[in-house]
Amino acid sequence: MILKFQVSLQKPEIKLETLKEDIKEFFRITGWEKKLHNAVYSELTVFPLPRHPAAPPEHLKEPLVYMRKAQGSWEKRILKSLNSMCTELSIPLARKRPVVEQKELLNKWNEMGTDEPDLSLFRPVYAPKDFLEVLINLRNPNYENGEHLNFKTHLGLIQVPLKVKYISELKEFFVELSLNTGQLGIDDATQVPPELFENEHVRLGQKVLAEQDSAAAQQYIRQGSPTALRAELWALILNVSNQPEDLLYYEQLKSNVIQHDLLVDSLIYKDVKLTASNDDYYFVFEDYLYQVLLCFSRDTAVLGHFAYNSASPPKSYIRGKLGMEDYAVFYPPNGVIPFHGFSMYVAPLCFLYHEPSKLYQIFREMYVRFFFRLHSISSHHSGIVSLCLLFETLLQTHLPQLFYHLREIGAQPLRISFKWMVRAFSGYLATDQLLLLWDRILGYNSLEILAVLAAAVFAFRAVNLMEVTSLAAAEAVLADLSTLKVMPLLQIFLFATVT
Amino acid sequence: MSRVQVPCHIKGAVALQVGDVRTVQGRPGVLVIDVTFPTAGPFELQEITFKNYYTAFLSIRVRQLGSPNHSPNKWITCLRDYCLMPNPHNEEGAQEYVSLYKHQMLCNLEKVLELRLILRQPSPLWLNFTLEELQFFQHGPQVGDFFLMEDQNYQIRSIMFVLGIVLDYKLNSLKEQ
Numbered sequence: 275m276i277l278k279f280q281v282s283l284q285k286p287e288i289k290l291e292t293l294k295e296d297i298k299e300f301f302r303i304t305g306w307e308k309k310l311h312n313a314v315y316s317e318l319t320v321f322p323l324p325r326h327p328a329a330p331p332e333h334l335k336e337p338l339v340y341m342r343k344a345q346g347s348w349e350k351r352i353l354k355s356l357n358s359m360c361t362e363l364s365i366p367l368a369r370k371r372p373v374v375e376q377k378e379l380l381n382k383w384n385e386m387g388t389d390e391p392d393l394s395l396f397r398p399v400y401a402p403k404d405f406l407e408v409l410i411n412l413r414n415p416n417y418e419n420g421e422h423l424n425f426k427t428h429l430g431l432i433q434v435p436l437k438v439k440y441i442s443e444l445k446e447f448f449v450e451l452s453l454n455t456g457q458l459g460i461d462d463a464t465q466v467p468p469e470l471f472e473n474e475h476v477r478l479g480q481k482v483l484a485e486q487d488s489a490a491a492q493q494y495i496r497q498g499s500p501t502a503l504r505a506e507l508w509a510l511i512l513n514v515s516n517q518p519e520d521l522l523y524y525e526q527l528k529s530n531v532i533q534h535d536l537l538v539d540s541l542i543y544k545d546v547k548l549t550a551s552n553d554d555y556y557f558v559f560e561d562y563l564y565q566v567l568l569c570f571s572r573d574t575a576v577l578g579h580f581a582y583n584s585a586s587p588p589k590s591y592i593r594g595k596l597g598m599e600d601y602a603v604f605y606p607p608n609g610v611i612p613f614h615g616f617s618m619y620v621a622p623l624c625f626l627y628h629e630p631s632k633l634y635q636i637f638r639e640m641y642v643r644f645f646f647r648l649h650s651i652s653s654h655h656s657g658i659v660s661l662c663l664l665f666e667t668l669l670q671t672h673l674p675q676l677f678y679h680l681r682e683i684g685a686q687p688l689r690i691s692f693k694w695m696v697r698a699f700s701g702y703l704a705t706d707q708l709l710l711l712w713d714r715i716l717g718y719n720s721l722e723i724l725a726v727l728a729a730a731v732f733a734f735r736a737v738n739l740m741e742v743t744s745l746a747a748a749e750a751v752l753a754d755l756s757t758l759k760v761m762p763l764l765q766i767f768l769f770a771t772v773t
Numbered sequence: 774m775s776r777v778q779v780p781c782h783i784k785g786a787v788a789l790q791v792g793d794v795r796t797v798q799g800r801p802g803v804l805v806i807d808v809t810f811p812t813a814g815p816f817e818l819q820e821i822t823f824k825n826y827y828t829a830f831l832s833i834r835v836r837q838l839g840s841p842n843h844s845p846n847k848w849i850t851c852l853r854d855y856c857l858m859p860n861p862h863n864e865e866g867a868q869e870y871v872s873l874y875k876h877q878m879l880c881n882l883e884k885v886l887e888l889r890l891i892l893r894q895p896s897p898l899w900l901n902f903t904l905e906e907l908q909f910f911q912h913g914p915q916v917g918d919f920f921l922m923e924d925q926n927y928q929i930r931s932i933m934f935v936l937g938i939v940l941d942y943k944l945n946s947l948k949e950q
Contacts, residue, residue: 326870328822328906337868414864416827418898426862426898435898437863653864 305486312488316513319492319719320643322582336584338653340414345584345651348408352611353588355399360537363395367537367590367605376532383528387551387560393544398614402696405613405649406431406689409659412651429681430666431688436653438664441671444726445768448718450496451761453769458498459710459761472500479503488513496717498710498761505626511716512639516632524631527569534572538606542567546617555705559624563617566634570641576608579642584652585609610646615693618700619645622708644721648696656721661695662688664725669732672771676736685745690752691728698724699755707760727760730767734758775913776819782809786892786903802895804828804903808888815884820910821873827902829861830854830893833873838884846886851878854893861896 301307325334336342360367371379382389410431413419417435426435439447451457456471466472475497482494483506491510499507509515531539546563550556556563570576580587587609589602620637627633647657654660669687670677680687694702698721699711714723731752732739738751788801810816815838833852839845852873858866875882888909894902 326822326872328824328872328908329870333870338864339868416900418900424898435863437860437865 308486312486312510312513315488320582331581334582335580335586336652336654338414340416341412341651341653341659342584344408344412346586348405348651349585349588352399356537356588356611359397359399365537365540369535371533371535375535379532383532383565385561386564389543391540391543393540393547396540396544398545398548399541399611401614402693405658405696406692409651409662412659428663428666429670429677430663431686432659432663432666434659434663436660436663437655438660438667439655439722441668441768444722447720448714448723448726448764448768450717451714451764451768453765456497457761457765458500458713459707459759460765462498476500476503479507483507483510486510492717492719494717495713499713501706501709504709504713508626508636508716509632512636512643514632514635514639520635521631524569524634527572527634528565530572531568536571536606538571538612539568541612542571542617545612545614549615549701550617550621553618553621553701556618556621556624556701559621562624562630562633563620565630566620566637567612567617569634570638571606571608571610571612573608573638574604576610576638576642577604579646580609583646583650584654584657585646585650610641613649615697615701618697622700622705622712625705625709643719644715645698647721648698658696661721661725662692664722665691665695665728668726668729672729672767673733673736676732676739679740680748683743683745683748685742685748687732689745690749691732694728694731694755695724699727702755703758703760704756707758711760723764726767727764730763731755731758733767733771734763776910777913779810779813779816779818779909779911781813781907781909782811783907784808799897800900802893802897804892804894806890806892806904806907808890808907808909810886810909815886816911817875818882818885818888818909819875819912821908822871822910823907824870824905825857825866825868826905827858827867827899828892828894828904829856829858829896829902831857831904832891832893833878834889834891835880835882835885836887836889837882838886848889849880851880851882853879861894862898 298307301310322334332342336345379386410433412432412434414434418424419433428435445452449455456475458472458475461471462468479494479500480503482490483503488510491507495507495511514520542564546560546567550563551560577587587604588611590605591601591603619641620633623633623637623640627636644656647654648661649658651657651659666677666688677687698715699708703711711723711727715721735751739748742748742751784807786804786806789803789805790801818835821833831852832850832854834848835851836846836848839847855873855877857869857871890904890907892902892904
């Protein structure tokens, strides 16, 4: 092939007119065309549309001014908490490790879980319930927030009038989940003969992987991914490949971890010990979690996503140079301060990827596409505020008696479901069900399915919930989701509920 | 196409309400903003940009310089009920930046004297609504052959660049042989 191309180049006249076609042909033959397609598709999916020329960059992050303000004050609070912890414990935000310590860490790199540093004085910077309180108090100053009930009074906890989809719009949006379309998670159950759906679906998946087409993979995965193909499909959709430079990049991050110690590292340790290590499914991956999260905090490439994230990375100044922009650095280097439960975003991925550099890249891509929206205040339709409002609206519209009852006993449903949505159900569902759910998040490029699932869970346990008389009892009914099957719940709620 | 901002004088918004403003309950749902161009003579309007603030529908009426033997200048509607917020009760589109061009208008805007923007917000949930950062543009200086040449230049340069890659590749593969 290369020879053929060289021969064609050695013609006495390289015509300008055919050059364009020759190059196109060359791209097609070598497979670079596909890679270009995938790269362009990935850019289109991740980045929002170009903004109006008069709009300032903050407008791209978040168009609504009051939400920007709310996010700004929330960030100030987090930073204040971090700084006060820093001064209380007299630990620097960052320090260079002595050579002896560096060697030690390098030796222990694959078993950092055995380390038992004293973390008793550390506490997580914030937990999801603190964030929920901020969202509950979110108000639009131009909105009628009076005490008088009107036709649009929000009976739930969220009081901002964002646009959320109605169930008819959701049915259209999630059309591939409908009753007459095959699904993995339903139609691959043992009682169903595989010839009906499963075999064909697996064959199709292999073809999609052979073609290496991101867009096709994203469409395919809406009906679920076979377990054997999932790792490769996710890598294809997220446009993550295993180039040598990616491996090199990860090694570079690793050496950054070895050389410098950040305060944020202790927060990560604490979080992993409190959450993933105590989980029956994920405790085996403890070491992987450290390897990924410690490198993640030092990855400045993550700063790129703040262009479309309503949050801004915290700035810190070199000692003694407060206010001088030349001495400003982002802290942590990736601009993301972990909160209680952050490590649960990584844990399920450990089932799919065993090579740390690949696992790291997949996690980073998932974070800058989806997970960041779950802990920043924004009006985006996949942002946590819209998800909460969608959940409450669905519940009110389709289970009004249940909603009213729970409200009367002081058990607002969002107080229970918030923690599920913030963690994208990680740690609450069984892992195979969680991965089926995350298949759909990738397939639809939207987190709205989390709100729909939360409402579907409430619908499923409605009978028991109608009998409880307190928030604690309601929490107890919904404490254990590990036996739930995600896809049947979603299908019934979206397509089979009689309203 | 380049554009030049036209200096304008924007009068304060006037609410249109039936009955006495003081005694009637409820907020006005219609506002009128008058825009005059005292320093610029009749000009051809190219583009209007603004930042929306909770306005749901926009209509624009224009008064143009009529021809000398016609009756005095009349007001014509050049935009009718342009939707800025798909659902007036939701935040969607509430604070967006918008541009309106002359091809979207119902009539020619060749000799604009004055404009009247009629804002409507039927939802009673919002306390205020208006348009901010209003700007009006007319045609800029004509672009001539200079740009055409630039275009060809760019084509040639890009072809050279690609050729460079191809030749480079060829060189590398020759080295490997």
